[in-house]
Amino acid sequence: MGKFVLGAVLALTLGAGTAFAEVPKPAAQAWSFNGVFGTFDRAALRRGLQVYTEVCAACHSLSLVYYRHLQSVGFSEEEIKTLAREFEVEDGPNDDGEMFTRPAKPTDPFASPFPNAQAARAANAGALPPDLSVMTKARKGGEDYLHAVLVGYRDEVPAGVEVMEGLFFNEYFSGQQIAMPPPLADGAVEYADGTKATVQQMSMDVVTFLAWAAEPTLEDRKRLGIKTLLFLLVLTAMLYALKRKIWSDVH
Ligand code: HEC
Known part of the structure; x- marks a missing residue:
């Protein structure tokens, strides 16, 4: 009897185990910034910024990064101003006590796609796209x-x-x-x-x-x-x- 129960429990646990496929270990990639002498590949950074702003920024914020930070990886002041201007941020209150939107400046953090987490969830079937900073x-x-x-x-x-x-x-x-x-x-x-x-x-x-x-x-x-x-x-x-x-x- 004891053996039978043990067998049943084992079968159930193993059976339940197979219902969830094992998540494979991610393969190691050859990142330019790996190793003691690694640095960020500047061209890849520029392309990556483009992918973030054109694709990911529709859902994910990057609120710990400021536009001006891009200066440290070779972006000119003019380039940063132009990039920031493409985004709208909320500012204020103005003299009438009202919040208003204006184009972003280099001193702003990357603009968030949603005003708050609830709005982000509402737009994503209940799931929250996490901040990617x-x-x-x-x-x-x-x-x-x-x-x-x-x-x-x-x-x-x-x-x-x-x-x-x-x-x-x-x-x-x-x-x-x-x-x-x-x-x-x-x-x-x-x-x-x-x-x-x-x-x-x-x-x-x-x-x-x-x-x-x-x-x-x-x-x-x-x-x-x-x-x-x-x-x-x-x-x-x-x-x-x-x-x-x-x-x-x-x-
Ligand atoms: C249409 C909206 C949308 C876009 C566009 C989008 N994401 Fe997401 N992302 C989400 C949502 C929603 C989640 C939360 C998923 C969940 O919890 O199941 C998420 C989760 C993630 C996660 C977290 C995964 C984890 O382990 O928790 C990463 C990393 C991520 N996204 C990166 C990106 C990148 C990089 C891009 C651009 C190439 C991008 N996302 C574009 C909506 C989006």
Whole structure:
């Protein structure tokens, strides 16, 4: 009897286990900013900004990033002003006590698509598109995971999986059903530098941009690390030479 119950419990647990397919581990990508000497690929950053503003910004805010921050990665003041002017932000109150909208300025954070979380949910079938400012730091797997989710939509749903109304099958999202409609399709943007806008390319570019957004000081951090190591190396050599000198007549 005991054996039977144990068997039944085991069968049930294993059976339940197979109903949820295992979420695969995102593959590691060759990011330009990986490694000790890694830096953000400037061309990819520009393309990524374009993908964010033309595609993702329709649903996702980036409220910790300011337009002026783009100066640190080679955007000119004029370029930043032009970019900011394309967005409307709320300001005020004015002298009549009323809020008003005006074109964004370089000193504004990236404009949010929705005035508040409720409006964002209402426009997205109840799901909240999260702010993307520090998203690459907020998810296990970081950039590799973000890229995997962006390219992880499948037309053919595996047998036995039933996708709920309003959700989309995504191999890498936890639970494999995501409320975000596939945001990228080949040719969704037209790159100014002539790069072919495949889903793979746009995803790598926008994730590079989001990695910069989450850690704009990454390059400074690495540079300081390298300088510190060099300094320690030189100091060690000097101390060693000094030690040899001080002890040279002790035999
Ligand atoms: C039509 C609106 C819409 C667009 C456009 C859109 N998203 Fe989303 N996104 C959502 C919603 C809604 C969610 C929440 C999904 C959920 O919780 O099931 C989401 C979730 C996410 C997540 C979080 C996944 C997680 O692990 O929680 C990331 C990352 C993301 N989107 C990135 C992007 C990027 C990058 C773009 C542009 C290429 C983009 N999204 C375009 C609506 C959108």
